Every structure is written in C-alpha cells, then in structure tokens.
Amino acid sequence: MPAVSFQAISKTFVTPKGPFQALNQVSLDIEEGEFFGLLGPNGAGKTTLISILAGLARATQGRVLVQGSDVQSDFAEARRKLGVVPQELVFDPFFNVREALRFQSGYFGVKNNDAWIDELLANLGLADKANANMRQLSGGMKRRVLVAQALVHKPPIIVLDEPTAGVDVELRQTLWHFVARLNKEGHTVLLTTHYLEEAEALCGRIAMLKAGRVVALNRTSELLKTASGSVLQFKTDALLPPSLALLARVTGRIVQLPAHDAAEIENHLAALRVAGVEVQDMEIRRPDLEDVFLQVMSGTSASNIPLSEVAL
Numbered sequence: 001m002p003a004v005s006f007q008a009i010s011k012t013f014v015t016p017k018g019p020f021q022a023l024n025q026v027s028l029d030i031e032e033g034e035f036f037g038l039l040g041p042n043g044a045g046k047t048t049l050i051s052i053l054a055g056l057a058r059a060t061q062g063r064v065l066v067q068g069s070d071v072q073s074d075f076a077e078a079r080r081k082l083g084v085v086p087q088e089l090v091f092d093p094f095f096n097v098r099e100a101l102r103f104q105s106g107y108f109g110v111k112n113n114d115a116w117i118d119e120l121l122a123n124l125g126l127a128d129k130a131n132a133n134m135r136q137l138s139g140g141m142k143r144r145v146l147v148a149q150a151l152v153h154k155p156p157i158i159v160l161d162e163p164t165a166g167v168d169v170e171l172r173q174t175l176w177h178f179v180a181r182l183n184k185e186g187h188t189v190l191l192t193t194h195y196l197e198e199a200e201a202l203c204g205r206i207a208m209l210k211a212g213r214v215v216a217l218n219r220t221s222e223l224l225k226t227a228s229g230s231v232l233q234f235k236t237d238a239l240l241p242p243s244l245a246l247l248a249r250v251t252g253r254i255v256q257l258p259a260h261d262a263a264e265i266e267n268h269l270a271a272l273r274v275a276g277v278e279v280q281d282m283e284i285r286r287p288d289l290e291d292v293f294l295q296v297m298s299g300t301s302a303s304n305i306p307l308s309e310v311a312l
C-alpha cells in the first residue's frame with residue numbers, strides 16, 4: 001500500500017474572474033520510505049496539493065489516501081499519520097517552546113512524550129530555547145519549532161512545504177541531517193522546494209508540476225539522464241552578445257549556456273571571442289536538476305514523453 005496516493009485530483013477555485021483550475025487530474029503514488037520531491041514554478045499547484053493532503057482544502061474531484069485512509073472520510077486517522085510543516089509561520093504566542101510541543105502532542109493524543117520532545121529540541125538546535133516564549137524567537141527559530149511540532153507525534157509521513165525558504169545555511173544543514181535520519185529510519189518524506197540542488201541531493205524520486213498538471217515523474221537519477229547535452233559555465237563581468245543572452249542562465253557573474261553537442265560549445269566560444277567577452281573559471285559540466293527542470297518547463301525535455309510511473 002502506498003504511503004500517499006493522489007488519485008486523479010482536480011481543484012477548481014471560484015474567483016471573482018470566474019473558475020480557476022489549480023490542479024488538473026494529478027495522480028501519483030508515494031511509496032513507503034521514499035524521499036519524494038514535488039517541484040514546480042510559482043503557482044504550479046504544489047501547496048494546493050499539499051493542503052488537500054493535509055485536509056486543509058477539499059479536492060473538487062479525485063481522492064487522496066494516506067496509508068489507505070481517505071483524507072476526507074477518515075480525516076482524523078489520515079491526519080495522525082502526517083506531520084505537516086507548513087510554509088507560513090503560524091504559532092501560538094502565549095506558549096513557550098516546550099509547552100507548544102506538549103500541546104501539539106496532546107492534540108494527537110500522545111502523552112508522556114518528553115523524551116521525544118527533548119530529542120527533537122536537541123536535533124533541531126532548540127535545546128536552549130525550550131523555555132523561551134514563542135514571541136521571543138527569531139524567524140529561523142520559529143521555523144525550527146514548526147518542524148518540531150510537525151514531528152512531535154512521530155508521524156510515519158513527513159510533509160515539508162518549502163521548509164528552507166529564507167532560512168540560513170545552519171538550519172538547512174541541521175534540518176536535512178535530521179530529516180535524512182528520519183527517512184533512513186523508515187519515515188516517508190514529501191518535500192516541496194525551489195532549491196533544486198537540495199531536491200537533487202535528497203529526493204529519490206521527483207514529480208514536476210506545471211500549471212496544475214504532472215509533467216514529469218521519475219527517479220531523480222533517471223530525470224538527470226534525460227537532460228540532453230552539456231552546460232558551458234563561466235564567470236564574466238561583460239555583457240553577453242544578444243544571441244547568447246537569449247540562451248543563458250545568468251546568476252550574478254555566473255553564466256550557464258546549454259549546448260547540445262561539442263559543435264554548439266565551439267559556436268558559443270566563438271561568439272564570446274567575437275564579442276570580446278572575457279571569461280574566467282570556465283568549465284563544461286553535465287546538466288543538473290535545474291537544467292532538467294528548465295527543459296521540462298519549456299517542454300523541451302525527453303522526460304516529458306512518456307510520462308510513466310517508475311516502480312521503486
């Protein structure tokens with residue numbers, strides 16, 4: 001039985017401008033013990049899908065099963081199996097950290113949970129904040145508490161909706177270390193993130209959503225194989241000639257140019273030379289998940305066809 005089964009999920013919002021379809025026939029199964037990534041650009045429908053999974057929104061069509069429990073008709077049972085770390089910081093300002101965790105634990109009917117609460121605090125770098133009031137915590141510390149709250153009832157399935165958006169490197173490392181350990185111990189993890197290098201490093205399998213549809217679904221290693229060609233990467237302070245600027249991914253001084261083959265790399269280099277662009281730290285590398293993502297989103301990836309569920 002899959003840990004999570006999304007079965008033909010569609011969601012239409014009623015807006016002042018008329019109906020808007022945020023999800024269109026999304027079907028995918030996440031198996032027990034997987035570390036699964038849900039990727040997509042802003043507005044693709046990731047949070048909507050997770051809200052439906054968590055019982056916070058209703059699907060217009062289709063159903064979601066959590067270890068066989070329907071999130072609508074068997075809400076309490078399905079919810080107990082999930083630990084959801086929401087994107088937004090929501091918390092009760094009157095509790096201290098330990099009280100907030102005890103309260104959440106009680107909500108799920110788990111009593112005498114202090115040993116696990118202490119372990120959570122220690123693993124999330126919150127041990128010295130146990131008695132701090134929630135109001136006194138920085139944004140990053142509050143996010144750590146949200147993670148601890150989601151895990152306090154030891155759910156078999158952990159759902160992380162952009163948990164590292166805007167958080168510092170230390171928390172990211174602490175969080176990934178801990179979540180990876182929980183995954184090794186058997187917890188299923190569903191992660192949405194815009195940090196594709198995190199998804200590439202952590203997720204065994206990935207689904208990509210675009211405008212409410214699943215447009216790629218495969219093992220991460222298979223997705224990486226679908227990216228064609230190589231990437232010419234270098235640093236420069238100069239402006240690129242227009243022919244290259246159209247193709248390039250530019251992050252600060254770093255320029256990345258996709259190339260199908262060696263001849264195209266030669267063409268890129270010639271265009272740079274003719275334009276008098278001085279480059280540093282040049283390398284030719286294999287495409288990474290970000291390249292695959294961009295190819296999938298632009299409809300030029302081989303991973304789009306055929307779209308098939310890959311067995312574990």
Ligand SMILES: Nc1ncnc2c1ncn2[C@@H]1O[C@H](COP(=O)(O)OP(=O)(O)OP(=O)(O)O)[C@@H](O)[C@H]1O
Pocket residue numbers: 013014015020022040041042043044045046047048049
């Ligand atoms: N309550 C709502 N009413 C109307 N439209 C909504 C509502 N909630 C979400 N949407 C729309 O549904 C689409 C999907 O939104 P969603 O938040 O699921 O995207 P996302 O993939 O999580 O994006 P992001 O990466 O920005 O978090 C968006 O176009 C959004 O504007």
